Amino acid sequence: MIHEILPVGPLQCNCSIVGDETTREGMVIDPGDNISTVLAIAEKHRLRIKQIVITHAHIDHIGGAMKLREATGAPILLNQNDYALLKMLDVQATWIGVATPGNVEIDRSVTSGDTVSAGAHTAQVLHTPGHTEGSICLYFESEKKLIAGDTLFAGSIGRTDLPGGSMQKIMRSLHDTVLALPDETVVVPGHGELTTIGDERESNPFLVR
Ligand SMILES: [Zn+2]
Numbered sequence: 724m725i726h727e728i729l730p731v732g733p734l735q736c737n738c739s740i741v742g743d744e745t746t747r748e749g750m751v752i753d754p755g756d757n758i759s760t761v762l763a764i765a766e767k768h769r770l771r772i773k774q775i776v777i778t779h780a781h782i783d784h785i786g787g788a789m790k791l792r793e794a795t796g797a798p799i800l801l802n803q804n805d806y807a808l809l810k811m812l813d814v815q816a817t818w819i820g821v822a823t824p825g826n827v828e829i830d831r832s833v834t835s836g837d838t839v840s841a842g843a844h845t846a847q848v849l850h851t852p853g854h855t856e857g858s859i860c861l862y863f864e865s866e867k868k869l870i871a872g873d874t875l876f877a878g879s880i881g882r883t884d885l886p887g888g889s890m891q892k893i894m895r896s897l898h899d900t901v902l903a904l905p906d907e908t909v910v911v912p913g914h915g916e917l918t919t920i921g922d923e924r925e926s927n928p929f930l931v932r
Pocket of ligand 1: 779
């Protein structure tokens with residue numbers, strides 16, 4: 724599986740470009756910004772982007788989605804529980820001092836039980852509310868890889884003090900869904916360094932019992 728991680732925008736959101744090396748089909752996860760670089764990476768691997776997946780509707784993860792859709796024709800997928808946050812993108816833009824991306828149109832809602840894919844590489848969608856109501860993680864079982872959005876970080880967890888956040892829900896999502904994954908699973912958080920489920924289970928101060 725082709726997988727490049729590009730930190731984008733002022734908050735350095737980890738944008739993932741995933742692709743199938745045989746079919747050259749690709750998927751972009753969390754295109755918050757720097758769309759010309761995202762497109763250049765896709766081009767370097769000769770990927771046709773087929774899906775744009777958003778882990779949650781915070782502006783640093785979704786800000787470049789419309790620009791990427793215009794360039795590729797790929798649909799934008801987001802869990803419907805974050806549609807309320809979409810209406811607040813102008814407010815979110817003022818929080819971090821960036822230009823508003825305008826209206827973002829969602830083509831399809833995705834939730835637990837759904838899959839997203841880049842050619843033969845398929846990820847299960849896991850609905851993991853808490854950081855936001857509609858937060859999702861993407862689990863590539865064969866690759867033992869989790870794209871975690873802002874639900875889990877190396878040594879930390881997502882903040883729950885923004886609209887739609889809930890400490891109770893994020894803890895339930897982490898213990899019931901995320902920590903149910905095998906220890907060797909590599910975690911690609913929404914920001915910062917990669918980690919593994921095992922390392923976080925053992926040493927994350929928010930998760931050790
Ligand atoms: Zn976020």
